[in-house]
Amino acid sequence: MKTTSKFYLSLVIFSLVGQVAWVVENMYLNVFIYQMFGASAEAISTMVSASAIAATVTTLLIGALSDKLGKRKLFICGGYILWGISIWSFALIRMDVIGAMFPATVSAASVGVSAVIIMDCIMTFFGSSANDACFNAWLTDATPEAERGKAEGLNAMMPLIAILVVFGSFMSLDQSKAESWTVIFGTIGTVVTILGIAGFFLIEEAPVRTEENQNYFANIFFGFRPASIRRWPVLYLTLAIFAVFNISIQIFMPYLILYYSVSLGMADYVLIMAPAILLAAIFTAFYGKVYDRHGFTVAVWPSLGLLTGGYILLYLFTATVPVFLGSLLMMCGYLSGMAVFGAMVRDNTPANKTGMFQGLRICGQVLIPGVIGPAIGAAVLKNAPQILNSDGTYSFMPDANIFLASLVPIVILAVALIPLIRVLRKTVR
Numbered sequence: 001m002k003t004t005s006k007f008y009l010s011l012v013i014f015s016l017v018g019q020v021a022w023v024v025e026n027m028y029l030n031v032f033i034y035q036m037f038g039a040s041a042e043a044i045s046t047m048v049s050a051s052a053i054a055a056t057v058t059t060l061l062i063g064a065l066s067d068k069l070g071k072r073k074l075f076i077c078g079g080y081i082l083w084g085i086s087i088w089s090f091a092l093i094r095m096d097v098i099g100a101m102f103p104a105t106v107s108a109a110s111v112g113v114s115a116v117i118i119m120d121c122i123m124t125f126f127g128s129s130a131n132d133a134c135f136n137a138w139l140t141d142a143t144p145e146a147e148r149g150k151a152e153g154l155n156a157m158m159p160l161i162a163i164l165v166v167f168g169s170f171m172s173l174d175q176s177k178a179e180s181w182t183v184i185f186g187t188i189g190t191v192v193t194i195l196g197i198a199g200f201f202l203i204e205e206a207p208v209r210t211e212e213n214q215n216y217f218a219n220i221f222f223g224f225r226p227a228s229i230r231r232w233p234v235l236y237l238t239l240a241i242f243a244v245f246n247i248s249i250q251i252f253m254p255y256l257i258l259y260y261s262v263s264l265g266m267a268d269y270v271l272i273m274a275p276a277i278l279l280a281a282i283f284t285a286f287y288g289k290v291y292d293r294h295g296f297t298v299a300v301w302p303s304l305g306l307l308t309g310g311y312i313l314l315y316l317f318t319a320t321v322p323v324f325l326g327s328l329l330m331m332c333g334y335l336s337g338m339a340v341f342g343a344m345v346r347d348n349t350p351a352n353k354t355g356m357f358q359g360l361r362i363c364g365q366v367l368i369p370g371v372i373g374p375a376i377g378a379a380v381l382k383n384a385p386q387i388l389n390s391d392g393t394y395s396f397m398p399d400a401n402i403f404l405a406s407l408v409p410i411v412i413l414a415v416a417l418i419p420l421i422r423v424l425r426k427t428v429r
Contacts, residue, residue, distance in 0.1 A: 007142060008154070010202050014076070015155050017195045018131040019162035024087055024188055025051060025127065027163065029120055030254050035175050036095065037112040041255070041381045041396055045374035047117045048254050052370025054121040058128035060359030063137060064219040067353065070208040072138040077203070079130025080196030086123040087189035091182040093119065130196070132362055137354045140346045142206035146292065148343045149299075153288020156339035157281040160331055164270075164277040167257075171270045208354070222353065223360035235348040235357075238296075239364035241413060242341040246365055248307070248409035249334060250373025255381065255398040262387070263397045264318055272324055280331035287336040288343065296344045297421050303340055307333025308410055315403040380405045 029047065033039035039047075066075050093115050098108045143151045166188070173180035222228060229236050252259075260269035291299040310330025313322050345364075349357050385397045 004204075006202070006204060008151075010199075010204070011139065011151060011154060012158075013195065013202070014080075014131075014135055014199065015158045016162060016165075017192055018080075018127070018135060019158040020166055020188060021083055021087060021127055021192050022131070022159070023162045023166045024090075024185070025120060025124060026253065027257055028166065028184070029090075029116060031175060031257055032090070032181060033113050033116050034258060036178065036181065037109040037116070039113050041378040041384070041398075043113050043117075044254055045378040047113075047120055048250070048374040049371045050117055051120050051124045052367045054124040055128040055132055055370075056359060056362045056367040058125045059133040059362040060220050062129040063133040063358035064216060064222075066134050066137060067208065067219060068216045071205070072134045072141070072208065073199070073203050073205045075134040076130050076138065077196050077199035079126050079134065080199060081193050082196075083123065083126040083130055084189045084191070084193030084196060086119070086126050087185055087192060089119060089123075089185075090116070091185040094178045094181075096178070128362070132366070133358050136361070137208075137358050138203070138206055140349055140354045141208060142204075143346070145347065148346050149288040149290070149292035149339070151288075152291070152343040152346065153285050153339045156288070156335050156342055157284040159338070160277045160335060161281050164274055167270045168274060171268070219353075220359070223357050232348060232350065235345065235360075238341065238344045238348060239360060241417065242345065243364040243368040244409050244413045244416070245337055245341060246369035247373045247376070248406045248413075250369040251377045251380070251406040251409070252402040254374050255377055255402055259398040259400075259402070263399060264323065266320075272320065273327060276324055276328040276331055279328055280335050283332050284335040284339055288339045291340050291343050296340060299340045300337070300417070303333050303337035304410055304414055305333070306330075307337060308407060309333070311403045311407045311410070315400045315407075318400070376405055377402050 026048075030039075030044050033043065033047070062075060066072050093112060095108050095112065098111050098115070139151065139155065169187075170180070170184050173183060175181070257269070260266045260273070266272060287299070287303075290302075306329050310326045310328070310333055313326030314330060317323060317326065345361055349361075380401050381396055381398055384399050387397055
């Protein structure tokens with residue numbers, strides 16, 4: 001399929017708004033239950049893990065279904081509409097509402113944390129159906145192989161651009177007040193829903209190459225068969241490496257904003273993050289071309305080096321300038337790494353099984369990292385310093401040890417890549 005300006009417009013808009021919605025799930029809900037209900041690091045880890053499991057199961061089911069039906073557009077647009085509505089629902093999870101619904105003997109904070117975790121899984125079902133399963137399958141179907149690095153560079157820069165958009169838009173709101181969260185969830189939910197409606201006019205359905213007489217239930221588990229692993233070893237090897245990369249990211253990412261705002265006391269941390277995010281996004285947009293020209297075996301190393309440098313600076317320093325430099329290096333390594341691994345996965349995904357393999361991709365990108373990474377982060381922060389809140393409760397303060405812990409998987413990955421890269425060079429460009 002030949003790419004057009006409309007294709008890239010759809011890529012940018014749906015990827016960006018999708019990532020804006022994922023900011024709610026990956027970062028904003030962490031801040032929400034911390035501020036509103038005094039959630040612990042263990043509660044945050046549980047929420048991230050539950051959502052990762054929901055995302056994986058959803059992507060397996062809906063990805064295979066979209067392959068079976070040969071359609072992506074309906075799932076993308078309908079999913080975005082329902083995704084936006086589910087984001088709206090978080091505005092109803094408030095201490096005053098919970099207090100009115102349950103007797104005084106029940107802890108409103110505990111009920112609030114549980115309600116957020118459950119609603120997060122519901123929201124994830126709609127979001128993963130639309131974005132993880134079908135938008136990503138559509139992107140693989142619609143992007144020519146020669147433009148995979150370019151397209152994935154744009155796609156990979158959106159998570160941090162989304163953070164900048166969300167936190168920049170709402171930085172003036174007092175996040176300790178429930179009314180502020182009503183504005184946040186209402187605004188983001190509305191935008192996501194409107195885009196879902198607009199998608200019926202923007203997205204051009206890409207040809208879905210499928211096999212005839214497919215068994216839907218067999219397709220769900222197709223990617224986990226030993227025969228599939230033997231047939232496409234490079235894909236599985238890449239996903240295994242990608243999982244280790246994302247474990248590193250998930251150790252610190254759920255606690256990053258809390259680290260900036262609570263531990264470092266950066267009230268205007270967005271003003272510090274914004275330049276770093278913009279520079280990292282620009283860097284990644286160009287870095288995708290390195291993959292197109294030189295392939296995975298060359299492009300992966302600078303990404304790991306940048307990420308490592310960022311971790312070291314963030315671990316060693318707390319002053320504004322080195323924190324900015326560390327954040328910049330970390331974001332450049334994170335985004336460029338996502339672009340390189342993402343393009344490698346798309347290049348090695350069987351063309352006639354794009355949808356059913358999205359669930360396998362989510363296992364490496366979301367499930368395994370989403371369960372292991374936050375659990376490591378919570379363990380590292382188990383004895384973190386505590387602060388006294390105005391209501392007499394205590395909250396944990398994330399410390400720089402999360403960056404040291406995040407460095408360990410990258411070191412393991414770099415060592416493992418040395419012999420593995422020899423195998424990859426025999427089978428990929």
